[in-house]
Amino acid sequence: MRKIVRRTVLAVAAVQGVTLAALAVVDYRRKKVRRPAVFPRVPPRSVTAGGSEVTVYTYGEDLFADMLGAIRQATRQIFFETFIWKADPVGLEFKQALLDAAERGVRVYIVYDEFANLVVPRTFFHFPKHPNLKIKPHRLFSMGLSVARQAGRDHRKLLVVDDDVAFVGGYNIGSTYATNWRDTHARLTGDIVWDMQNAFIDYWNLFPRRRLPQLPDTGGLVWQPNIRLYRNVPKNLVFPIRGMYLEAIDRASHHIYLTHAYLIPDDDMVRALLQAAERGVDVRIIVPAESNHIVADWLSRGFYSQLLRGGVRLFLYQGAMVHAKTACIDGQWSTIGTANIDRLSLQGNYEINIEVFSAPVAAQLEEIFAMDSSNSRELTLDEWHSRPAMVKFSESVLTPFRTLL
Structure with a gap:
C-alpha cells in the first residue's frame, strides 16, 4: 500500500511538473512575440470625497508625471514605498528625483521589496550616503519564530509628499508600466493624507534596524468619514x-x-x-x-x-x-x-x-x-x-x- 501511495504521489507530482514546464515554455514564447499594448484610457480627473480630493489615473505616463512633479516640489519629507522598481529610464528618473530631493534638504525615506526586485541589478539599489536619505529594503528573509508572520512580501505602492499629497494603487515603477499596462492609481489630497503618512510610519517602525531612525508617530487631527484606509500587516496577523x-x-x-x-x-x-x-x-x-x-x-x-x-x-x-x-x-x-x-x-x-x-x-x-x-x-x-x-x-x-x- 505504501508503494502504491508513493508511486501515485510521484506520478501526480510528475504530471504537475510537466504541466508547469509546458506553461513556462508557452509563456516565454508569448512574451517574445508580444506586440506593444494599445488600449483605451481616460485622462485623470479629480472629484471630492468629504474633506479630501481623489484623482484617478488609468495610464502610467500621466501618473508618473504627477508623482515626479510632487517629488520635485517637496520641501520637508518624502515617504516612497514600492513593490517593483525597475532599473530602466522611468526607474532611474524616480531614483534621481529622490536623490535631488535629499540634496536640497528634504528628508527622504524609501522602502522596496527585495524579492520582487531579484531580477533588477543590485547596483541600482546602491545609493550614495546622505544624512537626508534613509532606505529600508523589505528583506527577502526575515528572522522570526513564525514563518507566517515573516514571509509576507511588501506589495504596497505608495508615495506621500510633505503633508500635501499621497498616491496609492496598483502601479509599480518602470517603463513597461508607463505605457504597456492598464492599471489604476489614486492621488489623494486633504484629510486622508495623514492616514497615508501614518501607514508608512507604522510599517517603517514595525521593522527597526540599526542606523535607521524610528519615525515619530503622532495622532491624527481629523477623522475622515468618507475614505478609510485598510492595511494588511502579516507580522501582526492583521488582514x-x-x-x-x-x-x-x-x-x-x-x-x-x-x-x-x-x-x-x-x-x-x-x-x-x-x-x-x-x-x-x-x-x-x-x-x-x-x-x-x-x-x-x-x-x-x-x-x-x-x-x-x-x-x-x-x-x-x-x-x-x-x-x-x-x-x-x-x-x-x-x-x-x-x-x-x-x-x-x-x-x-x-x-x-x-x-x-x-x-x-x-x-x-x-x-x-x-x-x-x-x-x-x-x-x-x-x-x-x-x-x-x-x-x-x-x-x-x-x-x-x-x-x-
Whole structure:
C-alpha cells in the first residue's frame, strides 16, 4: 500500500511538473512575440470625497508625471514605498528625483521589496550616503519564530509628499508600466493624507534596524468619514482588506463591478459573489485575457465554471495586461489599492487599499469600468465548456497550487 501511495504521489507530482514546464515554455514564447499594448484610457480627473480630493489615473505616463512633479516640489519629507522598481529610464528618473530631493534638504525615506526586485541589478539599489536619505529594503528573509508572520512580501505602492499629497494603487515603477499596462492609481489630497503618512510610519517602525531612525508617530487631527484606509500587516496577523471586500459584497443590492489582475478567490469570496448574483445583483468581473503570470491565469480559470454557472459575468481584457485592483458597488462604494483577489494579497502580503464612500468617485470608477469593458470580450458558459479536454485536465492538475496563490 505504501508503494502504491508513493508511486501515485510521484506520478501526480510528475504530471504537475510537466504541466508547469509546458506553461513556462508557452509563456516565454508569448512574451517574445508580444506586440506593444494599445488600449483605451481616460485622462485623470479629480472629484471630492468629504474633506479630501481623489484623482484617478488609468495610464502610467500621466501618473508618473504627477508623482515626479510632487517629488520635485517637496520641501520637508518624502515617504516612497514600492513593490517593483525597475532599473530602466522611468526607474532611474524616480531614483534621481529622490536623490535631488535629499540634496536640497528634504528628508527622504524609501522602502522596496527585495524579492520582487531579484531580477533588477543590485547596483541600482546602491545609493550614495546622505544624512537626508534613509532606505529600508523589505528583506527577502526575515528572522522570526513564525514563518507566517515573516514571509509576507511588501506589495504596497505608495508615495506621500510633505503633508500635501499621497498616491496609492496598483502601479509599480518602470517603463513597461508607463505605457504597456492598464492599471489604476489614486492621488489623494486633504484629510486622508495623514492616514497615508501614518501607514508608512507604522510599517517603517514595525521593522527597526540599526542606523535607521524610528519615525515619530503622532495622532491624527481629523477623522475622515468618507475614505478609510485598510492595511494588511502579516507580522501582526492583521488582514482587514478581505473583510472589507466581503462586507461590501454582502451589502450589494444592484451591481458589483470588479477589475482584478489575478482572480484566485477563496471559498468565502466565491460564496459571497455567488450569493450576490443569486439575489439579483449584476456581478461583473474584468480580468486579463493573458496576464504576466501564466500559472496565475490557469489557476484563476479553475473558478470560471462555478462563477459563470452562478450568474457572474466574466470579461477578458484584450491587448494589454490589466493590473488594476479596483471595485465599485451600487454607485456608492469603491476601493482602489494594491490587493488582488487571491490568497497572497488577502492573507499573506503587506497591502494597502482605500475604501471610499462617495457617489462621484464611484461614478468615475464605473465610467472606467465601462471603458475597460469596451476593450474586453465576455466569456460565456457555453464557450467555456467547449474548451479542449486537455486544457480541462491541466487545470485540474494545477488545482492544489491555488492555496499557494
